[in-house]
Amino acid sequence: MLSAFRSIQPRVRRWTSTLVIFGLALILSGITVKTAWRHAKFEWLWIVITSVGVCSFIVAFAVNYESILSFLLTRRGRMGTNALISALLMAAIVVMVGWIGDRHHIRLDWTRTKRHTLSPQTLKILKGLKKKITIVGFYRRDSFEFERIRDLLESYEDASPNIRAMVVDLRDNPLLAEKYGVTSTSTVVFECEGKREVVSFGSEQEFTSAILKLTRERKKKIYFVQGHGEHSYSSYDDEGYSRVKDFLEKLEYKVEGLELMRKQQVPKDCDVLVIAGPQKPFMPEEIEALKRYLKGGGKALIMLDPKSADMNEVLEEYGVGVKSGYVFDIVTLARDPRVLLITNFEHHDITRPFMKARANALLLAECAALKKSEKTPTGYTVTELLKTTSEAWLKMELTENIAPTREDERGPFTLALAVAPSSTADGEKKTRLVLIGDSDFASNQFVPAFYNADFFLNTINWLAQEEELVEIKPREEPPDTFMPTGRQQLFVFLWSVIVLPLVVLMAGIGVWLSRR
Amino acid sequence: MREVFSVSTSIVEPTARSRMGLRHRLKALIRHIGSWFYIIWLIAWREVKAFFTSWIAYAMLIFFLVLCGYIFFAIFMVGRTSDMRYFFWDVAIILMFIVPTMTMRLFAEERRLGTLELLLTSPVSDWQVVLGKFMGSFIVLCITLSLTLYVPVIVKRIANPDLGPYWSAYIGLLFYGAAMLAIGAFWSATTDNQIIAAIATFGTLLMLYIISWPAEGVGGWSELFQRISLYHRYKDFADGLVDTKHIVFYVMLTLLALYFAVRTIESRLWR
Numbered sequence: 001m002l003s004a005f006r007s008i009q010p011r012v013r014r015w016t017s018t019l020v021i022f023g024l025a026l027i028l029s030g031i032t033v034k035t036a037w038r039h040a041k042f043e044w045l046w047i048v049i050t051s052v053g054v055c056s057f058i059v060a061f062a063v064n065y066e067s068i069l070s071f072l073l074t075r076r077g078r079m080g081t082n083a084l085i086s087a088l089l090m091a092a093i094v095v096m097v098g099w100i101g102d103r104h105h106i107r108l109d110w111t112r113t114k115r116h117t118l119s120p121q122t123l124k125i126l127k128g129l130k131k132k133i134t135i136v137g138f139y140r141r142d143s144f145e146f147e148r149i150r151d152l153l154e155s156y157e158d159a160s161p162n163i164r165a166m167v168v169d170l171r172d173n174p175l176l177a178e179k180y181g182v183t184s185t186s187t188v189v190f191e192c193e194g195k196r197e198v199v200s201f202g203s204e205q206e207f208t209s210a211i212l213k214l215t216r217e218r219k220k221k222i223y224f225v226q227g228h229g230e231h232s233y234s235s236y237d238d239e240g241y242s243r244v245k246d247f248l249e250k251l252e253y254k255v256e257g258l259e260l261m262r263k264q265q266v267p268k269d270c271d272v273l274v275i276a277g278p279q280k281p282f283m284p285e286e287i288e289a290l291k292r293y294l295k296g297g298g299k300a301l302i303m304l305d306p307k308s309a310d311m312n313e314v315l316e317e318y319g320v321g322v323k324s325g326y327v328f329d330i331v332t333l334a335r336d337p338r339v340l341l342i343t344n345f346e347h348h349d350i351t352r353p354f355m356k357a358r359a360n361a362l363l364l365a366e367c368a369a370l371k372k373s374e375k376t377p378t379g380y381t382v383t384e385l386l387k388t389t390s391e392a393w394l395k396m397e398l399t400e401n402i403a404p405t406r407e408d409e410r411g412p413f414t415l416a417l418a419v420a421p422s423s424t425a426d427g428e429k430k431t432r433l434v435l436i437g438d439s440d441f442a443s444n445q446f447v448p449a450f451y452n453a454d455f456f457l458n459t460i461n462w463l464a465q466e467e468e469l470v471e472i473k474p475r476e477e478p479p480d481t482f483m484p485t486g487r488q489q490l491f492v493f494l495w496s497v498i499v500l501p502l503v504v505l506m507a508g509i510g511v512w513l514s515r516r
Numbered sequence: 517m518r519e520v521f522s523v524s525t526s527i528v529e530p531t532a533r534s535r536m537g538l539r540h541r542l543k544a545l546i547r548h549i550g551s552w553f554y555i556i557w558l559i560a561w562r563e564v565k566a567f568f569t570s571w572i573a574y575a576m577l578i579f580f581l582v583l584c585g586y587i588f589f590a591i592f593m594v595g596r597t598s599d600m601r602y603f604f605w606d607v608a609i610i611l612m613f614i615v616p617t618m619t620m621r622l623f624a625e626e627r628r629l630g631t632l633e634l635l636l637t638s639p640v641s642d643w644q645v646v647l648g649k650f651m652g653s654f655i656v657l658c659i660t661l662s663l664t665l666y667v668p669v670i671v672k673r674i675a676n677p678d679l680g681p682y683w684s685a686y687i688g689l690l691f692y693g694a695a696m697l698a699i700g701a702f703w704s705a706t707t708d709n710q711i712i713a714a715i716a717t718f719g720t721l722l723m724l725y726i727i728s729w730p731a732e733g734v735g736g737w738s739e740l741f742q743r744i745s746l747y748h749r750y751k752d753f754a755d756g757l758v759d760t761k762h763i764v765f766y767v768m769l770t771l772l773a774l775y776f777a778v779r780t781i782e783s784r785l786w787r
Contacts, residue, residue: 079786083779094772101764102743110680111756481596482675489593492670496585500663501578508574515569 005062012063019060026053107155118155120353121469122208126160131215136180137167137188137202145186149202153188156207190214205250212252220271220464222248223258228309229279231443233257238445241276247457251469260286266293272463273300277439278309290314297430299463303439306368306398318419319373319382320435327367327413327437328402329392337402340364340415341450344387348418349467350434350458351385354451362386363449368437369394369413380431385416413437418462434459555640556648563622563652576617577660583610584664592670598677600667604685604754607664608747611657611693612721618656619700620714622649623781627708642781646774650701657693661686681756688753691766695746696721698773705777721746 012019030050033042061068071077109116118126135153139146146167153165170177170185180189180196188207190197192214199206224233224241233241233255245255258266258273264285266273273293282290291314294300304311304322312321331341342362345351364386376382392411393404404410419433440446442456461469484492567573587606591597626632635645671677700717707713728745742748746769749762 076786079783083783083786087776087779090775091772094768098765098768101768102761105759105761105764107760108684108758109756110684110758112678112680116755116757482598484593484596484674488674492593492674493589495666495670496588497582498585500585500666501581504574504577504581504663508571508577511569511574512571 009063012059016060016064019056023053023056023060026050026056028053107151116151118159118204119208122156122204123159125208125211125469126156126163129160129162129211129215131192132162132164133211133214134191135163135165135188135207136176136191137165138170138173138177138182138185139167139202140185141169141172143186145202149188152202152204152207209250209252216252219252219254220466221254221256221267221269222272222274222460222464223256223267223270225260225273225275225278226257227259227261228282229277231276231439233274233276236444238443239440240444241442243444243447244442244453244456247453248460251457251461251466253460253464260289263289265289266298271299272460273298274460275300275302275304275311276442277303277305278311279307281309282311287311287313291317294318294431294433299430299432299465301434301436301459301463303436303442304368305366305437305439308368308439315435316373317377318380318431318433319376320417320419320433321371321373322435322437323369323371323394323413325369325394325396325409326398326402327369327388327392327394327411327415328404329388329411331389336365338366338398340367340388342386342388342415344389344412346384346387348383348385350418350455350462353458354455361450362452362455363441363446364415364438365440365446366438367413367415370415370417370435370437372414372417379421380419381422383418383420384414385418385434386436387412387414432463432465434463552644555644556651559635559640559645559648560651560655563649564655567618567621567652567656570621572617572621573656576614577663580610580614580660581663584667588664588667592675598671598675600671600677600682600685601754603667604682604689605751608689608692608750608754609725611689611696612725612747613718614660615657615693615696615700615721616714616717618653618660619697619704619717620710622653622701622704623777624704624707624710624713628710636781636784642778646701646705646778646781650698650774650777653697653701654694657697658690661689661693678756681754684756684758685754687758688750688762691763692746692750692753695766695769695773698770698777699724702773702777702780705780 026049030046030053033049034046072081107116135156137149137153139149146169150167153167157163157165168176170182177183180191182189182198184200186200186202188199188202188210190199190207190210195214197210197214199210224230226232231239231241233245234257236242248255253271258270260266261283266289270293273290290300294314294317302311302315306324306326308322310322315321326338327340328337329340331343340363342364345354347355372382372384388411390410390412392413393408394410394413395402395408415438416434416436419431419435421430421432436459441452447453447456457469461467584603584607588600588603591600591603623632626635636642668677668679668682671682672679696717699720700713703716703720704710704713707716724744724746728742728748743765746766749765752759752762
């Protein structure tokens with residue numbers, strides 16, 4: 001056997017270079033066939049081609065083994081092998097460290113609006129999560145969205161141990177897509193205890209909303225009282241509340257209108273009752289129905305303007321009420337003195353997020369001052385939420401001249417109050433009531449201003465006892481745009497395109513001259 | 517008094533003596549490390565001076581500044597936005613063109629002139645030579661980038677920018693630039709021809725830039741390609757995200773390229 005090999009060795013050795021080139025070409029074409037030309041019938045083809053290539057390599061080495069060995073024993077051979085092996089080792093170490101670094105990393109978000117970080121609201125919801133949720137995103141691997149969604153879902157995963165998330169390509173995972181019933185790409189499926197929720201627009205708000213939908217036991221209901229000239233929850237006018245309704249529905253509340261006159265009572269499934277600036281007075285039967293509702297542990301948000309219907313009969317049981325007259329303050333926005341900019345927040349669960357936020361302000365229009373009776377009813381605590389400055393004044397009538405006079409009552413006035421059962425009270429009473437001296441701030445016209453929407457939603461969330469939702473959304477700053485003057489344009493052009501390069505040119509000439 | 521003290525320590529307390537010796541050795545070690553880095557610094561500074569006496573430096577700087585300035589003007593004044601994400605993306609592309617000019621002469625020039633042998637036979641290690649030259653080109657990169665610092669200043673004066681992403685973009689540019697310089701240093705170490713070094717560097721950088729493009733159709737490889745794409749990772753920095761995984765990638769790539777450069781320099785001993 002060995003002697004046969006010895007006899008043909010010199011003859012084969014002449015073909016060494018041919019064998020090496022032939023083997024290399026075969027191995028490469030084998031890999032090409034494997035990756036590019038997939039045919040079910042010829043699955044074995046690439047294996048054959050590649051192994052023939054490897055064989056010709058082995059033959060080339062075998063017939064030359066003496067000279068290869070003797071080369072490896074020379075100084076060059078030894079040093080070269082040493083360098084090659086250590087380079088490969090180094091590369092392996094670098095790849096490993098890089099891989100570990102890829103798995104365990106820290107992301108710092110340096111943007112002002114914290115664009116790449118989850119909002120406090122989402123974090124709170126995720127922290128309170130008790131059920132296991134699986135999230136599978138189907139995105140094209142080569143799309144821009146793929147990584148964005150993966151990073152976003154990764155931060156969901158980091159925030160709660162109950163979430164498992166992955167993003168896959170629909171084309172690579174047809175079985176998984178079939179399991180989740182997904183047929184189109186750019187879809188995210190949320191699954192929790194057999195229930196599924198499909199989101200086709202990849203944003204944090206949609207994802208958090210889907211998680212809320214899956215984990216909520218039942219949808220909480222909010223009734224807006226209608227029939228007394230209140231703001232309509234479905235109207236798209238400036239006066240309407242349609243924007244607020246949209247926000248509430250995103251947070252998984254069910255919003256409905258309530259004609260108290262016809263029903264004579266507040267429905268049993270009402271979680272929060274909203275009375276938004278009634279203009280016509282309530283009937284005695286309606287007042288009775290409201291009283292019954294509140295006494296039975298109801299939750300209500302009552303917003304009253306200076307001209308609104310008198311509801312003091314309902315309110316006085318809880319030690320609060322409305323003063324007549326219009327509130328004016330020195331801090332106003334725009335030219336209209338009736339529009340107040342409120343920055344004084346008092347400590348309460350509703351206002352806590354505002355006190356944490358750096359910039360906080362509400363815009364209220366035509367406010368009524370609220371009063372708090374000396375004696376708080378037993379079992380309840382009354383907390384002031386918003387106040388004017390001490391410079392504010394109260395006018396009985398809205399006339400041309402609104403400047404403060406001596407007779408006018410001076411501030412600070414309370415503009416919002418919250419009534420809650422005190423912690424010492426027994427568990428029976430669960431009444432919660434928020435009274436606000438303005439109903440326009442939540443209308444379509446004013447709700448986008450400052451933190452108005454957050455204040456309204458926080459109030460509803462607090463009343464509905466959804467404490468984890470009481471937060472403020474990070475404000476989405478619009479892109480910073482501006483109108484540069486002609487002079488500024490000229491300056492920027494001259495400085496950046498001409499002056500600075502010229503300075504560098506002069507420096508170059510200076511160096512050249514000094515070296516001559 | 518002092519004599520008495522020294523006598524007492526040397527005779528009475530042998531343990532104190534050995535502690536002195538340890539402190540001595542520690543001091544010597546620190547001095548040794550200090551001088552090791554001092555030599556790197558000397559080599560680096562010599563590189564910087566040499567670079568700024570050549571015309572290439574000024575041609576490169578003017579080319580860089582005019583392009584950056586024009587892009588800045590277009591985005592800031594015509595686009596009317598203070599979001600400089602696209603500006604910093606473009607700066608990274610321009611850097612790809614000028615990095616080869618910073619690194620091509622590092623070893624190739626000295627090898628051609630025959631002064632590399634002189635440097636290598638002097639009592640400095642190969643690592644010191646490579647690190648010193650790399651540091652020199654890194655200082656040049658820092659000087660070049662610092663010339664664009666007028667951008668945040670002007671934007672801050674005229675508009676109301678969110679400066680966080682600006683600083684993260686600069687941090688990204690430093691790490692991204694360091695990786696590119698290390699690749700350039702490696703190619704310069706392989707040849708005695710500056711032009712070949714520059715072309716090879718540019719080709720490698722271009723390849724590492726476009727490697728994330730043909731993601732479609734390649735299947736499972738696309739993710740790997742995106743991971744090793746230099747530019748793809750840099751984009752996050754310009755977005756205001758400082759991610760340690762990208763920093764680890766750049767540092768590892770820099771180390772690997774410098775290691776290969778050292779091995780290449782060393783190979784003169786056996787080739």
